[in-house]
Amino acid sequence: MSGHYRKEKNCLNCGHHVEEHYCTHCGQPNLELKEPFWHFIGHSIGHYFHFDSKFFHTLVPLLSKPGQITLDYLAGKRARYIHPVSLYIFVSIVYFIVVPHSLKEKKVKTELTSAQKDSATVAVRKSKAQLNSIAPGLGNSIRLSLDTDSQFNALNRESQVRYIDSLEKVMKAKPNEGLQNQIDDYKDLISENQDTSYSAYLARQQKLPADERDSWLEKKAQKLKYDKRTKKLKKGEHADSSEHKVDIEEEVKKYQPKQYFLLMPLLALFIMINFRKNRIYYIDHLVFTIHGMTAYFIVSIVTQPIEKYIFGLGSFMSEAIELIVFAGIVWYLYSGLKLFYQRSRNVTIRKTITVMFMYTLTFYISEEIIRQIVIMMMT
Secondary structure (H helix, E strand, O other), X not given: OOOOEOOOOEOOOOOOEOOXXXXXXXXXXXXXXXXXXXXXXXXXXXXXXXXOOHHHHHHHHHHHOOOHXXXXXXXXXXXXXXXXXXXXXXXXXXXXXXXHHHHOOOOOOOOOOHHHHHHHHHHHHHHHHHHHHHOOOOHHHOOOOOOOHHHHHHOOHHHHHHHHHHHHXXXXXXXXXXXXXXXXXXXXXXXXXXOOOHHHHHHHHXXXXXXXOOOHHHHHHHHHHHHHHHHHHHOOOOOOOOOOOOOHHHHHHHOHHHHHHHHHHHXXXXXXXXXXXXOOOHHHHHHHHHHHHHHHHHHHHHHHHHHHHHHOOOOHHHHXXXXXXXXXXXXXXXXXXXHHHOOOHHHHHHHHHHHHHHHHHHHHHHHHHHHHHHHHHHO
C-alpha cells in the first residue's frame, strides 16, 4: 500500500485503536489524509492495476484457465478475484468505446492517382490520332480530360452513355488500367442512378435473368428509398442519392457490441439446456457465461485495433488474426465447459458444437432483424 501512514493510532473511519497499519475492526489503512496531486493519482491507479491487485489476479487465470475462476467463485474463493459483474462492467465499457470504432471501415473514395490520370490522358491523346486515321473526326469527338464523379453526374443519361462509349473506344485502341477503372466507376454510377422511380426499377428487374434479380429484401429496401425520395421531392427538397447513400453492413457492425450483451443471458440458457443433467442453478451458468464473454471482450480490445490500425481491415494478417481468435474461442469454450461441468471429452465436444450452433443461429437471426431496422431507419 503506497502513501504515508499516520503516527496517530486512532482509526479515522470507526474510531477504534490501530495497532499497526490497518484497523482490525473495519480494515481501513491508517494513512495521512493530505497527499500531493500526482501521488494521489498514482496511488489511485496503482491500487487497481498493480501486479498484486485483484485485477491481475483475475486477468491471468481468466484468459489462461477457462472455467477455473467460475469454479473458485462458486466455491466461495472470492477474496483474490474481482466480482464477475464488476469486472464485466469495467471491461465492457472499454470494449464499447474501443471496438465499434475498430469495426468501422474507413471510407476511401476510389479515384485515379496523379500518375494514373497522366497515363490515361497520354493514352487518350495517342488514341485520338489512331481513331482519326480509322474514322475521320472520331478522335476529335473524345474529350481529353477525365471527368470527376460530380461532373459526370451532371450530364444527362444519353451524354453519359456516349461519353463511356468514347472512352471504351480509346480503351480498345490503347488498353490502360487506370482508364478502365474509371470506365467501371462511371458504369457503376449509371447503374445506381438509372431508375427514376420504383416502377422503373421493377421494370428493369423483370428484364434481368432470374438469378441476377434482387431478393425480396433488396426490393423492399429499394421501395423504401424511392418512397422517401418522393416525399422529399414533394416538399421541395433536393434528393441526391449519393449524399444519402448508407453502408448498411457498416451500420450493422456498430450494433455488434450491444448484440453480444443482449444475447449473453440467452447463451447461458443454451448452456443450461445442454448441461441440464448437472442440475445447477441458472445463475451459475450465467456466471460462467459472464466470465467467458469478459475474456472475449478483453481479447477483442487488443486484436480489433491491431487489425484496423496496423494491418488494415480485410488484409491477410487481419484475416489470420480473426482465424486465430475464432480458434481461441472454440478452445476456450471447450476447455471451460469440460473443466466446469466435468463431462467426458466426447460429450463436451458434442455439446460445445451444439451450443455454438444454437448461439450462431440466434446471432444471425438477431443480426438480420437489426439489418432490417437499420434499413427502415436509414432509407
